[in-house]
Amino acid sequence: MTNSGAGEMFFWGVLKRDLLLSFRRKSDLVNPLIFFLMVASLFPLGVSPEPTFLAEVAPGVIWVAALLATLLSLDGLFRSDFEDGTLEQTLLSPQPLFLVVLAKVFAHWMMTGLALTLLSPLLAVMLFLPVEGMWGLMASLLLGTPTLSLIGAIGAALTVGLRKGGVLISLLVLPLYIPVLIFGTGAAQAAITGLPIAGFLALLGAILVLGLVLAPFAIAAALRISASS
């Protein structure tokens, strides 16, 4: 009992520290959101500003933009800890690495995924997404973006020791994002046409649970490998 209590305390400690750190460096917090906004506004400019067309592609565009924005923020996830030696200390400490990793990913999600979800209605209005689709889009983003953070953290952990991490992470992680993208846009599109979206959300939730169970192990293993070199 005391043991799990200590673990919980530890989890919240790491979470608080990571949140504080990213609030201190505001650019890390804001840049992915600006990127999200910019990418989505490229589509009307690059393809067509016609409302019917935009309404049709809006779920896909918003999802792809969210995916890329998450990708952009991944590189810094473990890098500062790796460079200042905090990571090595965490690896040596008796605390379960599983919890540290989970706390860090959770903090990352709050800074990117959650923020993107909250920002998405703005983009939805700009892209003429029908009002009925709004809840589907937000719900799918809320359930899907944590998975993006979890999978992305595996890529970040694998490349943390490398200088040219940026493009490499995208190559490793993007193919793994495809199921989330498919079911996420599926949910939004179903909501627009008035179909039930519970099935999609259940699928996204199932993927999230699978990620929560398996990804921390992969991230922890990847961190140990990267730190040992």
Add this chain to the structure above:
Amino acid sequence: MADKKWMPRWFYQLASPRWCYDITGKLLPLFAWAAALLLLGGTAWALAFAPADYQQGNSFRIIYIHVPSAILAQSCYMLMAIAGAVGLIWKMKVADMVAKCCAPIGASIAVLALATGAIWGKPTWGAWWVWDARLTSMLILLFLYFGVMALNSAIENQTTAAQSTAVLSLVGLVNIPIIKYSVEWWNTLHQPATFTLTERPAMPFEMWMPLLIMVLGFYCFFAVTVMLRLRNEIVTRERRSGWVKDLIQTQFR
């Protein structure tokens, strides 16, 4: 080692690069002959003797390349991930080498499967590329191969590279069924009821027998290329050991 009793002896012999080099040297000619016979015989049967399909005509003969390469590309990924896991768990160098050899071969086979799929699509669907569920899954598999290869080449330290790629390929292996399921679902949503290239009612014997021969031939060919690459890898990594020096000297006398 406490768990030494649990494993059969060959498992520990496999861990020895020298033993592997010797055994692959003996197996190579066997597999090379098998691959040559199966592939030549299978191709002749497939091109000249198998009956044409009543719907697709002679373009159906592409199946004898497309299906074996698609199967092989997937098996190769599985082998790569399993070998990587063995290398991670038992710190077995040879397993790491096998995993490293698999990536470029698998990627080239996936390219072959995609190219033949695209070519087959032209007479069947009238377009060089169709977002068919199987082709799309194969494309994503190719992306997974690219990721593994990029990671492997980006890390200089050999051990770290092997371990990192093993973790990545295991994550990919867990993802493959999810990707397949999601892509199939997505495909039915966007293109209902198009008939797929390879799904068909029961094939007659003269059609599936050459297919089986080609699949076996592709597997034998795969074994040959993996062994060739593995032997190179062993010689490079063990170049400072006595037996490799002896080997080089006897070959260049």
Add this chain to the structure above:
Amino acid sequence: MGFESITDFLAMGGHGLYVWLSYAIALVVVVLNLMAPLRTKKQIHKEQARRLRREQSQI
């Protein structure tokens, strides 16, 4: 034999281009996959032999 003549065989009922292109690509992939390791093998052995000779001449 499913074909009447050799031209028939090459034409593949109008699908000759697709069928032969597929088999040609398969041949290229197979040959490349065999050539690449064989060439590296030659290279490695040459390199190692040179290294050995150098080491022996130093002794």
